[in-house]
Amino acid sequence: MTVLKPGRPEISKQxxxxxxxxxxxxxxxxxxxxxxxxxxxTSSIPPLGRLLSPATGFIHNMGRLPSSETVNVNLPSGKPVQVLFDERMVPHIFAEDLADALFVQGYITAMHRLFQLDFSTRAAAGRLSEVLGARTLSYDRAKRQLGLHRASEKAIARWSEDPAEFQYIEAYSNGVNAWINSLGKAEYPLEYKILDFEPEAWSTYKTALFMKSMVEMLSAQQKDVEHTTMRELLGNDLFTDLFPGRNPHSDPVISPGTEWGFDPVDVPADSVTRIDIGATGSSEEPIYNDVQPGSNNWALAGSRTKSGASILCNDPHLSLNLPSIWYECHIVTPAFNCYGATLPGMPGIIIGFNEHIAWGSTNAGHDVMDWYQIEWADDKQTQYWMDGQKKEVEMTVEEYQIRGAQAVRDTIKYTVWGPVSDEGKYAGLAMHWMGMESPYKEEQSTFLKLNQARNFNDYMEATDHFVSPLQNFVFASRDGDIAIRISGQMPLRREGQGVFVQDGSKSSNGWSGRIPATHNPVDVNPARGFVSSANQVSTDTTYPYFYAGEPYFEDYRGRWLNRQLSGMDNAVVRDMMELQMDTRSLRAGELLPMFIHEMNLRSDLQKEEKAVLNKLAAWNYAYESDSEVPIFFEEWYKQFYQLVWDEFFRIRDSIPVAWPESWRTADLALHNPSHPFFDRQDTDATEDAPELIFQSFRMMTSARLGEEEDQMQTWxxxxxxxxxxxxxxxxFSRYVPGASGHGSALNATTQTHGPSWRMIVELTDPVQAWVVYPGGQSGTPGDPFYDNMVDDWVKGNYHRARFVRTPHELDSTRSQLTFRRP
Amino acid sequence: MKNIYAIIVFLVAGFISARYSGIWWDIALIGFLVSLAFRLSPGMAFGSLFLGGILLWGGITWLQVLQSESTLGKDLAEVFNIGSQPLLIIIIALIGGLLASLSGWSAASLNRLIRTKKG
Structure with a gap:
């Protein structure tokens, strides 16, 4: 027995x-x-408790859909909606009413892609810093400066003037919110647990924001400042020689010789006044590095296909992301049966087909963003001159909430043209952009009308009121029509207007209105038996209105595509697949023979150099992933380009220069090989084009052949x-070294962009389609449907769309959800 | 024997809570309450609940990873540079063990403190 000593309880207590x-x-x-x-x-470790705990953590993002479940939601019309997910997790929505179908589309899209919906629209609104902190402040400022949030407010104001159509956007929005509201915190998508914030309610405004972010992606590129700088540097004649705007070799979207069939509206004849701006700042990367993202679409008339039915194909080359920019979906109502690619954030199907027609789109790539130099009337820049009178600047204060820091306020100045930039080369210039214009109220219905279109007239009516971004909408119908139409609002410009920065003190420098929609170029059932587009120039020179590229039209894919289609008879779907996967580049096909011709005239080549040259001479211009030859050519061209335009490379860090295009560089070398630009600035000798071809070849071979055997790269x-x-x-990302292609090939896969949705539709009875995209339906990393189509996409495999009329025709389903009112 | 009952009660409560509570620190709360309810000694509370915590967090995570078609566990192990999914599960189990044991220890210490004061 232990006897406690006096004082021990006190120690024990302590x-x-x-x-x-x-x-x-x-x-x-x-x-x-x-x-x-x-x-x-630069980043941070997420709150680990929330992420790892079995009560809230990532294991809640590893579940799968139940095989069958009833979902109680407040459907617009109240009639039950059935959704079956097929073996690729594509939802097939069977509804009695369009609003119900779109409500459920919103619900299911959110179910699979909530973080994408939320994040993409926060980004568009310039609100990322609220959740990511100060590191995204400059991104947010750029977005607010561009004004997507203001443009979205304008769009909502216009769309809501037509409540009968606006109800569909509301239904979609309510569907997204029904999903969000059904979630417990543990069920939030994984990204919220990693980045530590919570989803925000969806709204019709967010749909507008998403649409405006697409408009920005596809129509906010231009080179007004760079062109102005180059004209100041080179003078007008040399500038026009190096940057002629239109490539004489191009093969336009609308068949050459097409009759326009309208009397053009008058445009002021006075020429555009020249102003200099003395811009400073660094240049963007030269275009040898990559080719601008673009897309392909085409339709073959029945006269060119084996089945006698027309075939329509589309592959938009957008940013390659996980989750993908597209979400595959099928909507069936008593009024229509439509299948295709949707954009998370927008109701309806964006590229697809129904039982009567198919449609697709590519970017038309016109310049619809202009810059104006403001003449300030006072030092504080509160007033500016316009037609000899002072005008007040509209000041808008933008407040940026920043996570972990104090909010920042920033004033944006608005003129009649648009917002005045304070960033880099645009500082002090006002932007006028079609993306900011108030749309038609009917714009919101474009895609829903296409979803329900039955013939050519319906297609024309659907695309009549499309505003932005200007698209080449391709069309084919089961009754045999094919067409392509450049749809969207085109500014009515004077000749040459918009290529350079303009004087913002004269209202006459603004657009003279819009080209009437009925004057937009359209090609219907052309004699050649196909329509096509690949972001090349829209028309031949007979089109009566001036327009320019943004900044340049595509030069090679369109010509190559038309060449392939022209030689195609008795075409079958397999031919279309091969064409979409075609990695041959006309750019290489035109440049390389000229290079090799010059090299063959040299007698001083070493053995190893001859071996490389022989490989290049035997190359079929196909950018196959397992070949090393494309690297030889790309590196050779890159060196050549840098030697030719060394004058511009020397000043690229202090002046925003524009880079001459590949075709222009090639033409110059071919037709004017002694042009002063071929003389290198850093040597005493006088070089010409053949000499630079040789020097660049030697530079390329010495760099490539110096590589260790085990470090040899493939394309x-x-x-x-x-x-x-x-x-x-x-x-959570995928690196796909097996992906072939090049920006100038039809399979336009680059480092970050590529065919983001491949679709081939044969308009037989019933309509058949084959599709694939580089991703999967689920936005949850690790999910079996997160990236399940990537390998097929790389290999060029397609999936046959399960285009059924009734739920019973679907032979295999992963899950079935029934939506009804409680 | 008392500690075995305590672990069983802890596991059952923890399992139900992980499913429905939506509170990531539920394990600490349950550990605390179980330790108080069973009047575990500080040492026993620490040891038993450390084991219980490991079994609870490690077990649930392991079971989920085992039955799921998802590769998220593997991907997260890569995000955190841990190297492998089993190691990630072990780390999760250890965090669970520590949270439960510290809360159990704290509760038992409180219990002792009150009793010492009364004495």
Whole structure:
């Protein structure tokens, strides 16, 4: 028996107190550490408690859909909607009413892509800093400066003037919110747990924001400042020689010789006044590095196909992301049965087909963004001159909430042209952009009308009121029509207007209105038996209105495509697949023979150099991922380009220069080989084009042949195509070295962009279609449907769309959801 | 025997809570309450609940990873540079073990403190 000494209870009490405090402090410390974000370099470690705990963590993002479930939601009309997910998790929505179908489309899209919906629209609104902190502030400022949020407010104001149509956008929005509201915190998409924020309610405004972000992506590129700088530098004649705007070799979208069939409206004849701006700042990357993202679409008339039915194909080359920019969907109502690619954030199907027609789109690539130099009337820049009178600047204060820091306020000045920039080369210039214009109220219905179109007239009516971004809408119907129409609002310009920065003190420098929609170029059932587009120039020179590229039209894919289609008879779907996967480049096909011709005249080549040259001479211009030859050519051309335009490379860091296009560089070398630009600035000798071809070849071979055997790259590893997750985390992204292609080939796969949706529709009875895209339906990393189509996409495999009329025709389903009112 | 009952009660409560509570620190709360309810000694509370915590967090995560078609566990292990999914599960289990044991220890210490004061 232990006898307690006097005083021991006192020690024990202290010890108990100490033990309690110690254990509680340790517990509190651990709980605190697990609940906060810990900064780590430029990023941070997420709150690990929330991410790893079985109660809230990532294991809740590893589940799968139940095989059958009833979902109680407040459907617009109240009639039950059935959704079956097929073996690729594509939803087939069977509804009695369009609003119900779109409500469910919103619900299901959110179910699979909530983070994408939320993140993409926060980004468009310039609100990323609210959740990501100060590192995204400059991104947010650029977005607010561009004004997508203001443009979206304008769009909503116009669309809501037509409540009968606006109800569909509302239904979609309510569907997204029904999903969000059904979620417990544990069920939030994984990205919220990693980045530590919560989803925000969806709204019709967010649909507008999403649409405006697409408008920005497809129509906000231009080179007004660079062109002005180059004209100041080179003078008008040399500028026009190097940057002629139209490529004489091009083969336009609308068949040459097409009759326009309208009397053009008058445009002021006075010429555009020249102003100089003395811009400073660094240049963008030269265009040898990559080719602008674009797209292909075409339709073959029945006269060119084996089945006698027309075939329509489309592959838009957009940013390669996980989750994909597209979400595949099938909507069936008593009024229509439509299948295709949807854009998360927008109701209806954007590129697809129904039982009567198919349609697709590519970017028309016109310049619809102009810049104006403002003549300030006071030092504080509160007033500016317009037609000899002072005008007040409209000041708007933008407030940026920043996570972990104080909010920042910023004033944006608005003129009659648009917002005045304070960034880099655009500082002090006002932007006028079609994307900011108030749309037609009917714009909101474009895609829903296409979803329900039955013939050519319906297609024309659907695309009549489309505003932006200007698209080449291709069309084919089961009754045998094919067509392509450049749809969207085109500014009515004077000759040459918009290529350079303009004087913003004269209202006459503005657009003279819009080209009437009925004057937009359209090609219907052309004699050649096909219509096509690949972002090349829209028309031949007979089109009566002036327009320019944004900044340049595509030069090679369109010509190559038309050449292939012209030689195609008895075409079958397999031919179309091969064409979409075609990695041959006309750019290489035109440049390389000229290079090799010059090299063959040299007698001083070494053995290794001859071997490389022989490989290049035997090359079929196909950018196959397992070949090394495309690297030789690309590196050779890059060196050549840098030697030719060395004058511009020397000043690229201080002046925003524009880079001459490949075709122009090639033409100059071919027809004017002694042009002063071929003389290198850094040598005493006088070089010409053949000499630069030789020098660049030697530079290329010495660099490439110096590589170790085990480091030899293939085109696939060199090009380094990545399909990146929105957070850019490599573990959630896919690197696909097996992907072939080049920006100038029909299979236009580059490092970050490529055919983001491949679709082939044969308009037989019933209509048949084959599709694939580089991703999967689910937006949840690790999910079996997250990236399940990537390998097929790389290999050129397609999936046959399950285009059924009734639920019973679907032979295999992963899950079935029935939506009804409670 | 008391500690075995405590672990069983802890596991059952923890399992139900992980499914329905939506509170990531539920394990600490349950550990605390179980330790108080069973009047575990500080040492026993620490040891038993450390084991319980490992079994609860490690077990649930492991079971989910095992039955799921998702590769998310593997991907997250890559995000955190941990190297492998089993190692990620072990780390999760250890965090669960520590949270439960510290909370159990704290509760038992509180219990002792009150009793010492009364004595």
């Amino acid at each position: 010890y108990s107190m100490f033990r309690f405090i110690l254990s509680t402090l340790l517990l509190a410390g651990m709980l605190y550490t697990l609940s906060i974000r810990i900064p780590a370099g 696939g590893t060199y090009k380094h195509t990545q399909i990146r997750h929105l957070t850019r985390l490599p573990a």
